[in-house]
Amino acid sequence: MRRVLAILPYVPLPSDTGGTLRTLELVRALASRFELDVFAVHRAGNDAAGFTRWLGALGVPASRLHLVDLPRVAPRETLHSTQTFLRGTPLTYVRFARQGLRDALRKVLVERGPFDIIHFDHLHMAQLLPLARQLNPAAHLVIDEHNVESQVLARMAPLSAPLLRPFLNWQFKRVEQLERECVRQADTVLACSDVDAQQLRAMGARHVQVVPNGVKLADFVPQEAARDDLVFVGSMDWWPNEDAVLRLAREVWPLVSSELATSKLMVVGRSPPASVRALENERLVVTGSVPSVAPYLARALATAIPLRAGSGTRLKVLEAAAAGVPVVATRLAVEGLPVVEGQHVLLAESAEEFAAALRRLRNDPDLCSRLAQNARRMAEAFAWDGIGAGLGELYQNAPTVGGDAKKPSEPEAT
16 A cells, blocks of 8 residues: 655645635545555644544544644744745745744654655645655655635735735745745646646646545435525635625625515634724624534525635535536636536626626526436536545555665654
8 A cells, every 4th residue: 555645734624715615625535545654834723623533434544644733933043033034935934934833744744654655735735845855755745736826916916905015026026936936846637627737847747647536425415495695705814705705795785685575694714803893784694714614505595706816716615516506607717617507697886786696697597407317417526435535536546656665774864
């Protein structure tokens, strides 16, 4: 059985974001097929005990879960972090390049290696790729790019407040440089869609494999209950989602709320900022974190997604499709998914186009039914079980770089 090390920027429980859902499902696929070790950053709010139990149920003992505490402020590492920043590491990536984190990974690589596959989850953790190459030179090194991270910043900058744009443009340049360096060093890069794959190849990635986002179909069974509400699902601490909700509440909802007199606008997702909380009234509900978004989708006439920034593919679209909820979205919101306007979704860009699409759905039950049925069939092609099987096959067949590596006797300085 091949040995795999998954390197994660968080403990993916609770799985209440698109990123943690993808991470959890890919780890599940690896745990069920390989001898898996997991190296994970333990952040405040993570459920490490629950993750330990979850892995144990999949046959991964606690001895193969390596947790590293990484506080946001680390006074003893101030000098190292400053040097890392001055060498060009993007500001929000510095904490994932700390010496303490590198030392912890070095220990795992020396004591538990060699590994056949080393899987870096997110660009943040791919900063550690050179260390893994040094200590485990035969391993096949993989980066899972949930998004093309530099593309997210490129799209955010022109939409942001003028005073913030210089910082975002500066951050974009640093992230783009880091992303280019990392994907060129990896043996394989995983992308969520063909769109992302093309961008990563243009950055110099040698081998890009599409491993799409998915959905747990059993959690989102279409319901026959009365559907009235307009729903937006997403982590509210992700700026593109906050921007989309503010557009929806301030520009779209006022145009249709009187015509959808029995409806509420439900904003469902963790960590809503003050700007979103301030929107609340008797017909606009901000839920915060919820155990499951399925009950909210079950009561939804539609989900509206006026997204203007982002990358990758949106799990919120797949979940709505699986639940049989009509989707009204910008082209960017459905980017990378095989949807056709008028067949799987209704596309809109302006507030007036969103309002017109929502009126169509309210007044045309046959259209709602057709969109829901087609979208559900599309979602069935994105079941996590099938995606996990594809990842397993990819890793089973991945070549090692230089044959069997010998276990290093001592860690080398970096």
